[in-house]
Amino acid sequence: MTQPIEDYALLGNLRCAALVGRNGSIDWFCPPRFDSPACFSKLLGTEEHGFWQLAPDRPVREVQRQYQSETLVLCTEFDCGDAGRVRITDFMPLDSEALIVRRAEGLAGSVSMHMQLAPRFGYGKRTPRCTEDVDGISLWDNDGQRLLLKSDLPVKVTEAEGASVQFTLRTGEVQDFILYHLPEGQPPRTAADAAHLLDACERWWHEWVSQCSYRGRWREAVIRSLITLKALTHEPSGSMVAAPTTSLPEAPGYGANWDYRFCWIRDAVWALDILIDSNYLEEVRAWVNWLQRVIERNDGTMRVLFSVDGQSAEDERELDWLPGYLDSRPVRVGNEARDQHQLDVYGQLVDLLHIARRSGAQLTQQDWHDQRRLLDKVVACWHQPDEGIWELRDARRHYVHSKVYAWVALDRSIRDAEDYGLEAPLEQWHAVRDEIHADVCRRGIDPERGAFKQSYEQAKPDASLLMIPMLGFLPIDDPRVQATIAWVERDLLRDGVVHRFQRQDSFSGTEGAFIACSYWLADNWVLSGRDEDAENLFARLLALRNDVGLLAEQYDPRHGQIGNFPQALSHLALVKTAYLLQACERVHQGGSPERHSYKPVT
Incomplete structure (x- = not known):
């Protein structure tokens, strides 16, 4: 079902933007530029029109969200009751590439998780062609652009469902997912470390905010x-x-x-x-x-x-x-x-x-x-x-x-x-x-x-x-x-x-x-x-x-x-x-x- 508009939060890299819902689903993403055709369009349709969800695979008792102080780094905590708690940290590095990083952390207990990446290019119209190689999981549009997913987990790939994986997060464990948008002919850059990207993103926003004279x-x-x-x-x-x-x-x-x-x-x-x-x-x-x-x-x-x-x-x-x-x-x-x-x-x-x-x-x-x-x-x-x-x-x-x-x-x-x-x-x-x-x-x-x-x-x-x-x-x-x-x-x-x-x-x-x-x-x-x-x-x-x-x-x-x-x-x-x-x-x-x-x- 369509989420209320206020259930979404903004991610961005000063070139394009994405919207992520309280349920952990990114339902709008238009790389590489704000006015480019969306590859996630569930915001204006259904799951058939593209999304990327990372969330607990079980009932959630409470969801709490906040941006890290004076940044555009979003933290969403899912409380699954007796099973435990997890945090999803979502951000886009301030980079010339369109890149989304999602970090899942176990805060307490042992929580079953689900990740599904199901893009539909051209504002939800076209199903991607999926391949897997040493670079990661590639989901290709017919014009040569692609989304490239990098993860250490054994991701399953099908044409109908895209990329998906079930996994368990225990206290203190971390799993990172990095999604690149690559125009036709552009190879992926050297593998990025999610922790390093997160630190750089936080520092960039803190430095920008520090210039503000409002007190x-x-x-x-x-x-x-x-x-x-x-x-x-x-x-x-x-x-x-x-x-x-x-x-x-x-x-x-x-x-x-x-x-x-x-x-x-x-x-x-x-x-x-x-x-x-x-x-x-x-x-x-x-x-x-x-x-x-x-x-x-x-x-x-x-x-x-x-x-x-x-x-x-x-x-x-x-x-x-x-x-x-x-x-x-x-x-x-x-x-x-x-x-x-x-x-x-x-x-x-x-x-x-x-x-x-x-x-x-x-x-x-x-x-x-x-x-x-x-x-x-x-x-x-x-x-x-x-x-x-x-x-x-x-x-x-x-x-x-x-x-x-x-x-x-x-x-x-x-x-x-x-x-x-x-x-x-x-x-x-x-x-x-x-x-x-x-x-x-x-x-x-x-x-x-x-x-x-x-x-x-x-x-x-x-x-x-x-x-x-x-x-x-x-x-x-x-x-x-x-x-x-x-x-x-x-x-x-x-x-x-x-x-x-x-x-x-x-x-x-x-x-x-x-x-x-x-x-x-x-x-x-x-x-x-x-x-x-x-x-x-x-x-x-x-x-x-x-x-x-x-x-x-x-x-x-x-x-x-x-x-x-x-x-x-x-x-x-x-x-x-x-x-x-x-x-x-x-x-x-x-x-x-x-x-x-x-x-x-x-």
Whole structure:
């Protein structure tokens, strides 16, 4: 049966990722790159679609999991009652190869164990060809790629079941399983020692975490979220994926199932903002270099999302052989949102460059040239309708959130030019910035409520409008801002969490609350002086994390966490709120609290 989404934990090597369940089964793995076809797809189907399980071969009384402190090394303990206890340690070495290490240790008693490796290549479609030689057990796809399993145990191999073995773990005994993904023609490297790989992986994560400047009250939650964000980065290119999964539904049983294994400009920009705050400037430099290449390749026209190497995302298609998570069809790969017009992307990019400059990043004249090219696009198209932040696949509209970010692009560029003596057409920029502001305040207000509405065309509440005071478009005490907050509270705050907008239809169903939006409301409450309300909501949101501190895109009281998992946007919003709640205590040094875009612009 399908496990709940929150029963999974993340493994990763900064190139691809895997999800392992509480039952010891790795049900999702897409080597060698985040957006590669999965060879374990049970997450979106059944055992017929590929998995790798290592677990006790007997009833389990209790399962406890945790990541080793400040790492991405997962420890799962199975309590089998009188028979004993075992621990499975799962991790992916930080290496150019896609490699999963699983270490089984006997903690007490004598426990019968079972290991079964049953990959299905091409998102669960193709059964591998199995061979055995001196290198280990090879499971081949028809394109020449293979999975290579190394173990000291006498593993049984069949075409139908893959590789499997029964064994017993007694107190103090250890059995290691190492799985390599090898592209066509690539030989296995020299045999790796699991203990050495584990030590190196722990040291790498500890060294990375040691750079973090956050020392606030919520350090455990902040560090876990930062580690998750780092695990979603693609180190060779410098980009970051929105999530490592595809088609985990926004509403189980319906059709809003999307592929998130791409670099969304919006999500990456917001994540890099908090990485700057946390003293991770190397990640920012790598991403800005990636951005330069993308801007040059596209002549300043920015798509909503790109593949990890900055190319256009693949065509969207449906995998009709997969039944989907909780029968949520269709399962999709690729994402047609790549072709949408989203005006807010330009403002987010410019805001990141603005923040980077003020945080000490050494940006070049080329960066300013690229920024000006982005501004040219904003000046030319800010008045056009777009698909908006939520990527709705119906008619384009004049979304207020998008217009506000167009204003941000002009505002931040004007400030950069004036503060740093950068050449710019300031007279034109000032005029356009003022025109956008006036247009939003005239056409973006619902006259009945005196609050900002979702779009010029529709008087609906929208949680994205909570960004207005955080971006400095208007101060928090402006009556229109307070009316907007009140509208969100009244119509979108349910069961202690915030929905992004009002929507129910035969395609999307009734989706869950959008976790990031709930953090945005907490941010607005902090700015409004409602600190107790903000902290209570923050505590409520922390409690939604699963047992290893991970968050999906949405939450639904009926199903728990839903949507793609883990979600970068949810984790970066958590960190931002933690910083804001303690901003007066100067809990971070990577960026200066005084420069935060949360402060109203005068």
